[in-house]
Amino acid sequence: MKKKALSGIRWTTISSISVLSLQIIQLLILSRILSPSDFGMMALVMSVVGFSNLFLDFGVSSYIIHKQNISNKALSSLYWLNVLVGLFFFALAYVLAPFIADFYNEKELTSIIRLISINFIVISFTSQFSVLLQKELHFKKIAFINIIAGISGLTVAVLLALNDYHVYSLIYSAMTITAISSLLYFIYGIKDHCPAFFLSFGEIKKAFSFGLFQMGERILNYVNFQFDVIIIGRFFxxxxxxxxxxxxxxxxxxxxxxxxxxxxxxxxxxxxxxxxxxxxxxxxxxxxxxxxxxxxxxxxxxxxxxxxxxxxxxxxxxxxxxxxxxxxxxxxxxxxxxxxxxxxxxxxxxxxxxxxxxxxxxxxxxxxxxxxxxxxxxxxxxxxxxxxxxxxxxxxxxxxxxxxxxxxxxxxxxxxxxxxxxxxxxxxxxxxxxxxxxxxxxxxxxxxxxxxxxxxxxxxxxxxxxxxxxxxxxxxxxxx
Known part of the structure; x- marks a missing residue:
C-alpha cells in the first residue's frame, strides 16, 4: 500500500502542478484581455453552477470509496441515479436562470446559466468512472485526463478571448474542460465497469443514508464559502x-x-x-x-x-x-x-x-x-x-x-x-x-x-x- 500511496502522490503532484500552471497561464493572458466585470460575471455564474454540482453527486462518490466491497448492482443503480439527477438540475437551472439574473440585476446571466448548465448532463454520465479510478488509486490515468482537459480549456479560452467573446470565453473554456475530461473518463472507465440497465431503490437508499449528511455538509460548506461572493455580487x-x-x-x-x-x-x-x-x-x-x-x-x-x-x-x-x-x-x-x-x-x-x-x-x-x-x-x-x-x-x-x-x-x-x-x-x-x-x-x-x-x-x-x-x-x- 505504501508503494501505491507514493505513486499516487507522485502522479497527483504532476497533475496538480500541471493544472495550476495552465490556470496561471490562462489567468495571466485573460486578465490583460478581459475586464474585471467579465471575471465578476464568471464568479456569479460559477457560484450558481457550483451550488448545483453539489446535488449531482448526492454524496455517492464518497460512499463508493468508503464501501470496500460494493456490488455491480449497487454501482449500476448509483450510476443511473446520477444521470437522472443531472437531467433534473439541467431543467431546474434553465427555469430558475431569469430569477437568478434578476437577483443580481444582471440580465445576461440568464443565457449564460442556461448554456453552462449543459455541464450537469455531461458530468452525470461519467462522474462514477472518475470515482472508481480514484478508489483503485489509478492516479496516473487521472493525471493524464486532467492535463489534456486543462490544455484544451486553455486553448479555447485564449482563442475566444482574442476574438472578443468576453465572459463567454471563460464559459466555453469551462464547458470544454468538462467535455474532454468526461469523454476520457468514459473511455477509461467503461473498460472496467459497464453499468447495467438496473435501478434498485434499496441500493440507492443505502448510499443516500450515507451521503445525505455529506451532501448537506457540502451545501452548508459551499454557502459558507460563497456567501462573500453573493454579498459582493448583490451590493457591490x-x-x-x-x-x-x-x-x-x-x-x-x-x-x-x-x-x-x-x-x-x-x-x-x-x-x-x-x-x-x-x-x-x-x-x-x-x-x-x-x-x-x-x-x-x-x-x-x-x-x-x-x-x-x-x-x-x-x-x-x-x-x-x-x-x-x-x-x-x-x-x-x-x-x-x-x-x-x-x-x-x-x-x-x-x-x-x-x-x-x-x-x-x-x-x-x-x-x-x-x-x-x-x-x-x-x-x-x-x-x-x-x-x-x-x-x-x-x-x-x-x-x-x-x-x-x-x-x-x-x-x-x-x-x-x-x-x-x-x-x-x-x-x-x-x-x-x-x-x-x-x-x-x-x-x-x-x-x-x-x-x-x-x-x-x-x-x-x-x-x-x-x-x-x-x-x-x-x-x-x-x-x-
Missing amino acids: GTELLGIYSIAKNLSMYPSNIINPIITKVSFPIMSKIQHDHFKLKGTFLKTINYLSSINFFVYSVLFFSAKPLIILLLGNQWKSSIPVFQILLIYAAIRSTGNPIGSLQLAKGRADMGFYWNLFLLIFIPISIYIGSSFGIEGIAFSLLFLMITLLTLPNWYFMVRPLCGARLNEYMKQIYIPLLNTTVAFVISYYLINMIGLNETTSIILKTASMSIIYIYLNIRFNKEFIYTLFQLLKFKLG
Missing part, C-alpha cells in the same frame, strides 16, 4: 466582485493544488484502516503536519511577493486587489489545515459530523461577512480571517478531531504550530535581514525566498524530522 457589482474573486481564487490556488496531492491519497488509505484506531490517528496527524509544513511556507512567500506578483501576472489594472489578496493569503493558509478533517469524517463514515459543524458555522459566517461588508471588500476578507482563526483551533478539535480519532489537543495542535513557528521564524529573519541590505524589489524577493528556504529546511530538520524524512522518501521514489 460585478467590477468589484471581479477584483475580489481574482484575489480569492489566486489565494486558494496553492492549497487547492497542494491539499489534494495528499488528501486524495490519504482518504482511500484512511478508509482501508478505518477500524485500526492507532494507525488512523497517526495517518491523520501526519496528513495535517505535511499540509501545514508545505502550505505555510508557500503562503508566506506569496505574502511578501504579493505586489510584484499581481502586477506581473495581471497588470496594473488589478493593483487594487493587492490588499485583499494579502489578507486572503493568511486566511487560505489557516483554512488549508482543516481540509483533512473532511477525509477523516468520510473514512469513518461520519459525514453527519461535517453537516452539524457547517450548520454551526452558518450561524456566524453570514453575520460576520455582512458586518465586514460595511468596510468594503477588505472588511469582508478580514471578517473571514477572524472567523478562521477563532473557529479552526479549539472548537474544531473538540467537536471534530477528538471524537473521530481520539487525538489529544496537544497532539493535534503540534502538527500545526510546529510548521507555523518554523515558517514564522524563517519569514521574520529573511524578511528583515534582506530589507536591511536595501536591494531592488525583484532581487529582494529572490533572496528572501532563497534564505527563507534554507532556514526553513534547517528548522524542519531540527524540529519536524518526520516531514523532512517523508519528503526525501518521496523525492527518492520519484527519481528512482
Whole structure:
C-alpha cells in the first residue's frame, strides 16, 4: 500500500502542478484581455453552477470509496441515479436562470446559466468512472485526463478571448474542460465497469443514508464559502466582485493544488484502516503536519511577493486587489489545515459530523461577512480571517478531531504550530535581514525566498524530522 500511496502522490503532484500552471497561464493572458466585470460575471455564474454540482453527486462518490466491497448492482443503480439527477438540475437551472439574473440585476446571466448548465448532463454520465479510478488509486490515468482537459480549456479560452467573446470565453473554456475530461473518463472507465440497465431503490437508499449528511455538509460548506461572493455580487457589482474573486481564487490556488496531492491519497488509505484506531490517528496527524509544513511556507512567500506578483501576472489594472489578496493569503493558509478533517469524517463514515459543524458555522459566517461588508471588500476578507482563526483551533478539535480519532489537543495542535513557528521564524529573519541590505524589489524577493528556504529546511530538520524524512522518501521514489 505504501508503494501505491507514493505513486499516487507522485502522479497527483504532476497533475496538480500541471493544472495550476495552465490556470496561471490562462489567468495571466485573460486578465490583460478581459475586464474585471467579465471575471465578476464568471464568479456569479460559477457560484450558481457550483451550488448545483453539489446535488449531482448526492454524496455517492464518497460512499463508493468508503464501501470496500460494493456490488455491480449497487454501482449500476448509483450510476443511473446520477444521470437522472443531472437531467433534473439541467431543467431546474434553465427555469430558475431569469430569477437568478434578476437577483443580481444582471440580465445576461440568464443565457449564460442556461448554456453552462449543459455541464450537469455531461458530468452525470461519467462522474462514477472518475470515482472508481480514484478508489483503485489509478492516479496516473487521472493525471493524464486532467492535463489534456486543462490544455484544451486553455486553448479555447485564449482563442475566444482574442476574438472578443468576453465572459463567454471563460464559459466555453469551462464547458470544454468538462467535455474532454468526461469523454476520457468514459473511455477509461467503461473498460472496467459497464453499468447495467438496473435501478434498485434499496441500493440507492443505502448510499443516500450515507451521503445525505455529506451532501448537506457540502451545501452548508459551499454557502459558507460563497456567501462573500453573493454579498459582493448583490451590493457591490460585478467590477468589484471581479477584483475580489481574482484575489480569492489566486489565494486558494496553492492549497487547492497542494491539499489534494495528499488528501486524495490519504482518504482511500484512511478508509482501508478505518477500524485500526492507532494507525488512523497517526495517518491523520501526519496528513495535517505535511499540509501545514508545505502550505505555510508557500503562503508566506506569496505574502511578501504579493505586489510584484499581481502586477506581473495581471497588470496594473488589478493593483487594487493587492490588499485583499494579502489578507486572503493568511486566511487560505489557516483554512488549508482543516481540509483533512473532511477525509477523516468520510473514512469513518461520519459525514453527519461535517453537516452539524457547517450548520454551526452558518450561524456566524453570514453575520460576520455582512458586518465586514460595511468596510468594503477588505472588511469582508478580514471578517473571514477572524472567523478562521477563532473557529479552526479549539472548537474544531473538540467537536471534530477528538471524537473521530481520539487525538489529544496537544497532539493535534503540534502538527500545526510546529510548521507555523518554523515558517514564522524563517519569514521574520529573511524578511528583515534582506530589507536591511536595501536591494531592488525583484532581487529582494529572490533572496528572501532563497534564505527563507534554507532556514526553513534547517528548522524542519531540527524540529519536524518526520516531514523532512517523508519528503526525501518521496523525492527518492520519484527519481528512482
